[in-house]
Amino acid sequence: MRVCIVGAGFSGAVIARMLAEKDISSLVVDERNHLAGNCHTERDSETGVMVHKYGPHIFHTGIERVWKFINQHGVMMPYVNRVKANVANKIYSLPVNLHTINQFFGEAFSPAEARAFVESKARMDIDEPQTFEEQALRFVGNDLYEAFFKGYTRKQWGCEPSELPASILKRLPLRFNYDDNYFNHPYQGMPRDGYTAIVASILDHPKIEIRLGGRHEDLTEDFAHTFYSGPLDRYFNYDLGRLGYRTLDFVPERAEGDYQGTAVINYPDESVPFTRISEHKHFAPWEADSFDKTIVFREYSRLCGPDDVPYYPIRMVAETQLLEQYEARAAQEKNVTFVGRLGTYQYLDMDVTIDRAMDVAEAYLAAYSPVEA
C-alpha cells in the first residue's frame, strides 16, 4: 500500500523523494494547482520577471546535507541578501550596522566608539528582558528602537511590541562593523530557475504520483501512512478553535526600468501602511538587466481570516495553549505524521524545513518493514 503525502511544498517533496529512493510509492496531493507550496515561483507574464508568489524567499543555510541536496536539484546562483530601510524618507542600511548607526546619528564612529555610544543609550537597567520591547530597548536604546523596530513590529504583528515575547528578537540585533549581509549562514543563494523547478526535480521519480488541485479531505483511498503538511487545526476540522496566523497581502505594481534599485526596502514608519516593497528582478541579479520592465510588491500584514493564506503563526499565550491541545490530539493519530510549517505550526526557514523532513523520512524508513507494508 502506498503512502499519502499532503502538500507539495518542500516538506512533502523531500519526504516523497527519500521514500521513493527506498522503493516506497506515494501519492502527493496539493489543493493548489502548482508545486512548491509557499516557495512557489513563476514568471510574470507581463514583465518576464521570476516572481515569488507568496513573498520573497532567499535560501540560506549552515546545514551541509541540505545545501548538498538543494544543489542536486537545481543550480544555485550566488546571492547575498542586503536590505535597506526607508525611515522618515531617508535610506539606511540593515540589519542595523555601523553604517546605519553613523548615518542615523550623523557620526563617523569607529566600531569601538559606536559600541560605547550605543551602550550609553541602551537601557542597561533592564536585566532580563521579557518582551520584544524590553529586548530591543536593552540592546539598542530608544532612538534606534523607535526608528527601526517599533513601527515595523506593530505593523507586522498587529500588536504592541510589549506584548510579544523577547525570543522574537533572537540575537543581538545590531553589528558594529559594515557587514550588511542580512544572514549569518555560510551558504546563501538563489535558484537560477526558481524554487518550483527545484521542487519539480525533487518530485521527479517514478514512485511518486502528483495530484494537484486535490484536497486531502476528498481522498477515499487507503494509505499505509500519511505525512500531513497542511494546517494542524484544519486536520481536526478546527473543532477546538483556530490557531492564529498573520496573513500578507501583496499588492503588485509594474513599471518601466528599475523601480528601487534593490530587492527589498523596509518601511518601519507607522505612517506608511505597508511593511516593505520587494522588487523581484533583483532577486535574480544574473538576469535583472535583461528585463525592460519591472514588478514590485507592497506587502501588507494583517490577521489571517478563514479564507486567507496562513503565513506567520502568532504563537502568543492563547495560541500556545490551543496548540498543546491539538498536539495532544495529533499524538493520538495512528499512521499520521504532522510535518512542516503548517503541520507543526512553526515558522521554519526552507533549510530547516528540508532538514526536518529528512529526519522524518529517515525515522519512517528506520521503522518501516516491507513485509508488513
Ligand SMILES: Cc1cc2nc3c(=O)[nH]c(=O)nc-3n(C[C@H](O)[C@H](O)[C@H](O)COP(=O)(O)OP(=O)(O)OC[C@H]3O[C@@H](n4cnc5c(N)ncnc54)[C@H](O)[C@@H]3O)c2cc1C
Ligand atoms: C512571507 C514569508 C517569507 C519567507 N521567506 C523565507 C526565506 O527568505 N528563506 C527561507 O528559508 N524561508 C522563508 N520562508 C519560509 C518558507 O516559506 C517555508 O520554510 C516553507 O514554505 C515550508 O514548506 P512546507 O512544505 O512545510 O509548507 P508549504 O510550503 O506551506 O506547503 C504546504 C502545502 O500543503 C498544501 N495543503 C495544505 N492543506 C492541504 C489539504 N488539506 N489538502 C491538500 N493540500 C493541502 C498547501 O496548498 C501547500 O502547498 C518564508 C515564509 C514566509 C511566510
